[in-house]
Structures are given as C-alpha cells and as structure tokens.
Amino acid sequence: MRIGQLARITGVKSETIRFYEREGILAAPPRTRANYRDYGPAEEARLNFIRRARDLGFSMARIRELLDLSDDADRSCAGIDALARSHLGEVERKIASLEALRTELGRMIAACEQDTVGDCRIIDALAGTAEP
Amino acid sequence: MRIGQLARITGVKSETIRFYEREGILAAPPRTRANYRDYGPAEEARLNFIRRARDLGFSMARIRELLDLSDDADRSCAGIDALARSHLGEVERKIASLEALRTELGRMIAACEQDTVGDCRIIDALAGTAEP
DNA sequence: CTTGACCTTGTAGTTACTACAAGGTGCATA
DNA sequence: TATGCACCTTGTAGTAACTACAAGGTCAAG
CATH class of the missing domain: 1.20.5 (Single alpha-helices involved in coiled-coils or other helix-helix interfaces)
Structure with missing residues (x-):
C-alpha cells in the first residue's frame, strides 16, 4: 500500500509518516518503480502503536525504547526485565x-x-x- | 511562596510556570514589593493538575476546558454534562x-x-x- | 557593601509535528 | 495522444509546548 492509504487507515498524516522514517522510528519501506513508498500490514500495526503511545503522553525516546523491546527479540533477559x-x-x-x-x-x-x-x-x- | 519554591515543589520549571501565565492557563499571582510573583497552595494544586494532565497526553486546549469546568462553578448543567x-x-x-x-x-x-x-x-x- | 541566590523580562533554541512549495508519476477520460 | 487529476517525491518553513540563556534588578548574610 502507498503512503496515502496508510495515512487514511491509521489517521497519521503522510508528512508525519515520512518524519517517523527520518527519525528512524519506522523503517524505510521498499519503493515501487515510481519511487513511491510501499507499505505492508506490519508497518500499519507499528504506526498505530506509535500514534497511540504518543496520545498517551509517551515521548519519542520512550517509544523508541518500547519498540526496541519489541524488535530485539534476542537480547539479555536482565535488560528486557529492567x-x-x-x-x-x-x-x-x-x-x-x-x-x-x-x-x-x-x-x-x-x-x-x-x-x-x-x-x-x-x-x-x-x-x-x-x-x- | 516565590516562583522558585513553587517550581521545586511541583517539578515544573520557573520558565514553564511563567509560560503558563502568559498562556492564561494560570492566573497572574500578586507581586511582592520587589515585584516577585507570590503564590499560594491553590496555584500549587492547579499547577500539579496541569503537569499531570500534560503527562497523560492532554493538549493545552483540552486542559483549558477541564480547568474551565472547575472554574465556572455556575454554568449550565447541560454544558457541564456534555x-x-x-x-x-x-x-x-x-x-x-x-x-x-x-x-x-x-x-x-x-x-x-x-x-x-x-x-x-x-x-x-x-x-x-x-x-x- | 559586596557576594550569591534569587527574581525580572525578553529572545532564541528544541521536540514533535504540520503545512506548503515545486516538481515527478500514472491512470482515466476527451 | 494529451491533458487533467490525484497521488507521490524532496525540501523548507511554520506551530505548539516547552526550555535555555542573556542582561539586569532584589535582598539577606557575612
């Protein structure tokens, strides 16, 4: 799906999605031949997470930490726990x-x-x- | 109490307290002879409220509405309810x-x-x- | 009577967006 | 074929809610 549809589905503006990509909080997706960003359902879930966490007053830094918990499946148990x-x-x-x-x-x-x-x-x- | 003490008690920086006053979310307190702001316990409670509401992801506009609910004791029941x-x-x-x-x-x-x-x-x- | 912690105003920087400009892409329709 | 039109691209500039800093005034203690 292209950025506009992802924006409509999640309620996050296209500009904000690109901003999250620049900030490294959302991975750069593959591009179509026309150089358009091409998103899948995993990005949709991640974006919904970011949007709701922001709404709950978590900072970008805190959200980055939460996403790291999710991304690094194989890190030390002590680190995850703390x-x-x-x-x-x-x-x-x-x-x-x-x-x-x-x-x-x-x-x-x-x-x-x-x-x-x-x-x-x-x-x-x-x-x-x-x-x- | 002066702005510094209020800042220490509430954990809100002096600059932010003055910013809230400029924004009209916190009333301008009386001044001492030296032109220092002079706060009481009511301001402390209000400031704690603002700080926690911000932490919970409420916008200034939404907080303004909540404070209006609190300030205008004699407004229409229908308005309060909605x-x-x-x-x-x-x-x-x-x-x-x-x-x-x-x-x-x-x-x-x-x-x-x-x-x-x-x-x-x-x-x-x-x-x-x-x-x- | 000066040192230092505090206050004053004002301006400029930061975070997390948000809007807009200038131009490329691609599909439908005349 | 062409010409809208909605969509995309990058980049820059503006907004909200702080946050930091500069330049200077106040005042209790030594």
Whole structure:
C-alpha cells in the first residue's frame, strides 16, 4: 500500500509518516518503480502503536525504547526485565491518575443528572496522585 | 511562596510556570514589593493538575476546558454534562490502551522471570485498541 | 557593601509535528 | 495522444509546548 492509504487507515498524516522514517522510528519501506513508498500490514500495526503511545503522553525516546523491546527479540533477559519494569511503573502511574480523573468526571455527570451542580474537584483528583 | 519554591515543589520549571501565565492557563499571582510573583497552595494544586494532565497526553486546549469546568462553578448543567462526558470518553479510551500495555509488559516480565525470553507483543497490545 | 541566590523580562533554541512549495508519476477520460 | 487529476517525491518553513540563556534588578548574610 502507498503512503496515502496508510495515512487514511491509521489517521497519521503522510508528512508525519515520512518524519517517523527520518527519525528512524519506522523503517524505510521498499519503493515501487515510481519511487513511491510501499507499505505492508506490519508497518500499519507499528504506526498505530506509535500514534497511540504518543496520545498517551509517551515521548519519542520512550517509544523508541518500547519498540526496541519489541524488535530485539534476542537480547539479555536482565535488560528486557529492567526496561519493561521501568515502563510498567510509568504505565501504572498513568492509569492511577486517569482513574482518579475518571471517578471525578463520573461524579460530576451524576450530580448533573440530578440537577445538582455541585462543586468540581477535578483539580484535586489529579493534584494528589504520584510523581509523573 | 516565590516562583522558585513553587517550581521545586511541583517539578515544573520557573520558565514553564511563567509560560503558563502568559498562556492564561494560570492566573497572574500578586507581586511582592520587589515585584516577585507570590503564590499560594491553590496555584500549587492547579499547577500539579496541569503537569499531570500534560503527562497523560492532554493538549493545552483540552486542559483549558477541564480547568474551565472547575472554574465556572455556575454554568449550565447541560454544558457541564456534555463537556464532562466528552472528557470521560477520552479518559476511558486512554485507560483501556494503558491497561493493554500493562498486561503485555507484565507478561514479558513474567516470561523473563522464568528465563523464557518469549516474543514481545507490545505493538499488538496497542495497535488494536480504539481510536484516540 | 559586596557576594550569591534569587527574581525580572525578553529572545532564541528544541521536540514533535504540520503545512506548503515545486516538481515527478500514472491512470482515466476527451 | 494529451491533458487533467490525484497521488507521490524532496525540501523548507511554520506551530505548539516547552526550555535555555542573556542582561539586569532584589535582598539577606557575612
């Protein structure tokens, strides 16, 4: 598939896909006779991963690490373990923060259903969670 | 408290705090005789909120909306409800993605504990979740 | 009364895109 | 055959959200 179709499927702009290739986060695909990039389903999955990880607030550097975990199948178990644990910690902190926010948003919606406007505590919901 | 102390407490750089003030996301605090910014605990909570929301991948515009929910106590219930529901949807999608990632990272760590390197499926973990 | 840690404003650099310009490719249609 | 038209190519420049640095003012401690 060409870059335009991959862009439509994943919701990532063609320019951004080329940018990821320049950054080395997405491998340069084979080219057609007309010098067009030719992508397969593996690139689609990888691109979806990158897009969602970015949406979750992970930096390019962090995403590069996660992709390295995935790419280097045969690296030391100790290395995989340390990196995976570090990422797991970050993921769990993010989940905890989001759950606090979800609870508070749910509370506000419930109050609205009863026409009780009630004060908003979303700042407190996130202000007290662990260090990012 | 002065900007430096607020920066140390929240982990947000002084420059970034001034940037948030310029952007109108953090109110301009009173000044001391020496023209130094003078912050209280309310600003600390608000700043912690902004920092964590950014870490979770929310844009400044989205954070502005969340803070507006908190600031305008007396706005229409219908308005609060619609906005809160939209944010709740985004929060729930992020939680689902992070939980898939957490499961996969946990699986890799468990495999490592048994010295079974096992293939990494973190790309698949995020590639198949709902639209961001 | 100066040293040093802090503050002020302003400008310029970084990251991760995003848009646009100038031109090549290839298929359909007149 | 040609001439749109949508698509692709590279490259450069602009945006969002910081981040760093320069040039100078403030003030408690020695």
